[in-house]
Amino acid sequence: MLTISGNLQAEILQLDPVVSAEEGDDVILPCFHPKEQINNVLWYKQLTGQKPVLLASSYYRTQPFKFYNNFDMPKRFDLLRADGSSNLSITSIQQSDSAVYYCAVAFSNVVSFGAGTVLLLKGHHSNKYTVQQLPVPHLLYPKDSVTLQCSVITNICAGDHSVYWFRHGSGGSDPGIIFTHGNRSDQCKKSSETVSPTQSCIYKLPKNNLSLSDAGTYYCAVAACGEILYGNGTKLNVKGKNLKLIQRFQKKMVRKTKHRHAYTYTRIVLRTHATLLLNICKEREREREPVT
Structure with missing residues (x-):
């Protein structure tokens, strides 16, 4: 939970760190917050590698939500308000909706944020590039080492890629970014064996001296060609030494x-x-x- 200034803190619960949906689906992102000592409720959307953008805000219980930054055009976003919760509803999911959504509450001069919910699109395939993640084929134990791999294959856009890794822990921990890559020439190889030459870029995330807290699903997010696409995730199982x-x-x-x-x-x-x-x-x- 992120808190900006002040001494008062509100416990904001976003119980679903990662929500997966297919294009065209409807989703609801839950947010639970205190019933008292709360003035405003806010929702932010953060695209990978960019600053959070205010989506909606309202005085709690007294006014309807006000939408910002054209999130009310067309009307696919809505806030479902109840006693102790303000849930974000998104209808007809699109690729542009893939992002991290933060719920926040304001009281006095304090703004408290939830851990965020990542919205992933299942089965989405870009016509510009493909993101692939390789699975880890075996169990891992504390103090072991492993390297996670993310491949970006493109035949249209040969510009720079921004690659981000984030983890969805088994305990529902913050799914924030844990590592970023820039585009480097030694990570990309061009192939002219096909009719349309392709470029393959491989990004690696080494994990050394593993502990039980490293367990979870690691997602690779690629920002390129004006799009953001997520890999299908790599699950890391770290078993205890006793086992x-x-x-x-x-x-x-x-x-x-x-x-x-x-x-x-x-x-x-x-x-x-x-x-x-x-x-x-x-x-x-x-x-x-x-x-x-």
Whole structure:
């Protein structure tokens, strides 16, 4: 939660750090705030790499929301107000709606922000470029290292790319930007093997000395050619050290059990063979005894 000036703080809850939708869908972004000590409710929209833009504001309970920066044309944005909540409704989702939306409340000289909600478009494909993220194929443990990869492939726009990484943690933590890339020539390669020459740029995010707090889904956002496109996310599973020790112990026990079973089986076979040999010897002794 971000607070600007003053000593009073309001707890703003945006319970959905990431909301995924398909183009044309309707979504509601929840925002819960105190019922008392609140003068204004505000919503901001922030495109990747840009400053937040005021979307709407209102005096709490007394006036309807007022929209700014042409967000009321056409009328796809609306505020659903209830006791202790002011939820943002967006209808007929478009690619331009992909952004981070912040709910804020003002009281006295203090403005308090929620952690933000990232609105992602599922299945959106730009006709200018493609963003791909590779999965991490194995479990990771504390102190391990891994490198996340984001590829940008384009055959139209060869200008600079701005690439941003942000994380949606398993505990619903702030989905803010954690790393940014500029466009560098050593990250991009051109290919003329196809009819339309393509340019492929690879951006990497190294994660060293992992801890449990690094777990979550990492998204790559690319701003290029006047568009912003998100990758499908790379999930990072970081398991506790205790689990790793348990797995090692289980493997060791399996090996010991196998050896024990093999040893037991050998003893049974030898004992059986010894019994058979003893019976054969006794039978032969009986055959040698004279008949009376």
